[in-house]
Amino acid sequence: MTIPLNRMVVRKLRMRLKNPFKTSFGTMKDKEFFIIEAMDSQGNKGYGESVAFSIPWYTEETVKTTFHMIEDFFIPILKESVIDHPDDVSDLFHSIRGNNMAKAAVEGAIWDLYAKRKGLSLAEALGGEKKEIDVGISIGIQPTIKGLIHTIEQSLKEGYKRIKLKIKPGEDVHVLQKVRERFPDTPIMADANSAYTLGDMQQLKALDDLNLMMIEQPLGHDDIVDHAKLQNEIDTAICLDESIHSLDDVRKAYELGSCKIINLKIGRVGGLSEARRIHDFCREHGIALWCGGMLEAGVGRAHNIAITTLPQFVLPGDTAGSSKYWERDIVKPEVITEHGVIKIPDKPGIGYEINEEVMDGYTEWVKVYKFD
Structure with a gap:
């Protein structure tokens, strides 16, 4: 059944985070992003959210490059094409290299x-099976260990199933040791955001004594080979994040033994269709998956929830509730976490409505593209 696109709307938003988020890259106070609205000839509307940051510190993409690619390439391609299924979109965009976050939006x-x-929830349309998902929380680098421990205590009281802590050289082993002393049985993982090299082998080996679930992307953002060398030397499971942009990357990482776990981010791999293909490969080969976060607002958060309903997402993801990040989110009801669990909405599509009043308050500008 053809999807008759009638128009697309690109809306630029800026939202202030409740608390600045600090990683080895830097500190973020505001999130700039786009909400993409696709409308058919019957007036049905679908929503996507861009996840690229304002500065290219996670990948090479930025907010500005996202808009450039959407306006100058992807919308023109869609205007000239017939779409029978969303999987067709990734095929249509295949000739454009990279720019996965723009494609995914x-x-x-x-x-x-x-x-x-189709009258289906997005989770059902993707083949999801779960009625609820477990979620963890990602905590940025804190000014003091005391403050970090307090933040972890609050997160555990709220029921989060796993704690992810950002680390970097100089703020790693001694911090994690203090945390582990205070929380001996809590599932904890460390996220390095490519802050280390193989020259830091002894420092990374020291993490083996801390009983971590995993260390995420310790080495180069585009590396698979050195991670295989590191995984061969340490007991702690390596989780790849920034290195994984496609199913082909997953296959290579599996064959090299570069990791035991993969953090799947929809934007980083170019969309839900590729994310589902990666899921199927990981399920076949026994690679544990979890869904990472990019400080999404409600629309992007809803997409993360939907993909996490697939069965190989066996570890808690980063999709915490809206109130953890925003004073007011752009969806209603807002995404709610209860005791570390999010219940999957069963309404058609993403399962959340757009709160037009709130979204208008965050909107900087809007551009409409007509297809007829």
Whole structure:
């Protein structure tokens, strides 16, 4: 069944985070992003959200490059194409190299529209099986260990199933040792955001004594080979994040033994269709998956929830509730975490409505593209 696109709307938003988020890259106070609206000829609307940051510290993409790619390439491609299924979108965009976050924002809106036209939740449209998902929380680098321990205590009281702590050289082993002393049985992982090299081998080996679930992306953001060398030397499971942009990257990492776990981010791999292909490979080969976060607002958070309902997402993801990050989110109801669990909405599409009043308050500008 053809998806008759009638128009697309690109809306630029800026939202202030409740608390600045600090990583080895830097500190973020505001999140700039786009909400993409895809409308069919019957007036049904699907929504996607861009996840690239303002500065290219996670990948090479930025907010500005996202808009450039959407306006100058992806919307023109869609205007000239017939789409029968959202999987077609990734095929249509294949000739454009990279720019996965821009691709995912557009494709996500079409997936939501497709699910609504079918009368299915997005989770059902993707083949998801779960009625609820476990979630953890990601905690940025804190000014003091005392403050960090307090933040962890609060997160555990709220029921989060796993704690992810950002680390960097000089703020790693001694910090994690203090945390482990205070929380001997808590599932804890460390996220290095590519802050180390093989020259830090002894420092990374010291993490083996801390009983961590995993260390995420300790080495180069585009590396698979050195991670295989490191995984061969340490007992702690390596989780790859920034290195994984496609199913082909997953296959290579598996064959080299570069990791035991993968953090799957929809934007980083180019959309839900590629994310589902990666899921299927990981399920076949026994690679544990979890869904990472990019400080999404409600639309992106809803997409993360939907993909996490697939069965190989066996570890708690980063999709915490809206109130952890925003004073007011752009969806209603807001995403709610209860005792570390999010219940999957069963309404068609992403399962959340857009709170137009709140979104308008965050909107900087809007641009409409008509297809007829």
